[in-house]
Amino acid sequence: MLEAFNQYVKKFDLNNEDIKLKYNHSYRVMELSQKYAKQLNYSKEDYAIAQIIGLIHDIGRFEQLKKYNSYDDSKTVDHAELGVDILFNQNLIKQFNIPKKYYEIIKFAIQNHNKINIEQTYDSQKLKHAKLIKDLDKIDILYLLGYLKEIKIVPTNEKISVQIKKDIYNHKLCNLKNCQNTNDYIAAKFAFAFDINNVICLKEFNKNLKYFYNHLNKKEIFEDIYLEVQKYIKERIDRNA
Secondary structure, eight states: OHHHHHHHHTTSOTTSHHHHHHHHHHHHHHHHHHHHHHHTTOOHHHHHHHHHHHHHTTTHHHHHHHHHSOOOTTTSOOHHHHHHIIIIISOGGGGGTOOGGGHHHHHHHHHHTTSSSOOOOSOHHHHHHHHHHHHHHHHHHHHHHHTSOOSOOOOOSOOOOHHHHHHHHTTOOOOGGGOOSHHHHHHHHHGGGGGOOOHHHHHHHHHHHHHHHHTOTTGGGGHHHHHHHHHHHHHHHHHTO
C-alpha cells in the first residue's frame, strides 16, 4: 500500500513545498485513521479500509497542483472527484492490491470527504468511513495550520462577512463560495467543529483549534465566533460524557 502510494507520488516534484505538504498530510491522516479506528473498535476489515482511505483520500491533490498550480477547488477542479477519477477510472486503485469488494466504500468516502453534506446512503459501512475521513481530514488541517504553520494565513483588518458569521452562530459549516476575504476563510476553519461526526475526534480537533486561534495575529477579530464554537464543543462533549 505505502509502496504504491510512494510510486505514484514520485511522478511529482517532492521538492515543491505544496506537493510535500500534501504528501505529509496524507501520511498523518493515515496515522490518525489507525488511531481512531482502534478507539472506535473497528473490525480488522474496517481498520484496513480506514487506513487506505486515510492515505489516498487526497490523491487528486497532486495532479491538481501539477495542472493548475493551485489547491483552490473553486477555481480549478474538485480534488475529491479528480481523485476518484484517477483511482477508479484510470485504475490506479489496482496498484494498491485492495480487494475489489472494498472499492465502493473507498470511492464513496473519498468522493464525499470534502463535501458539505455526505451523499445519502443506506449503507452503514460507507457512511461510517465517509464520516471518519471527514473528521480526520479536519483534525490535520487545523494541525498543519497551527502547530506546523505549513499554510500561512495572515488575518487582515477586514470584518468577517455577515453570512459566514450567520452560519457559525447557526452551527453550520461555511460554504467557501461565501468567503469574501482572508478573515472569512479563517472563520470557516472554526466552523469545521460543526462537521465533526465522531465525538471521540472532537477533543483532538479542539486542541488543534485552540492552538491555531491562540497563535493568530489580530485574534480579537475572531473572539466572538471562537467562543461560540467553544461553547458548542463543550456542550457536545458534555452530552456524550
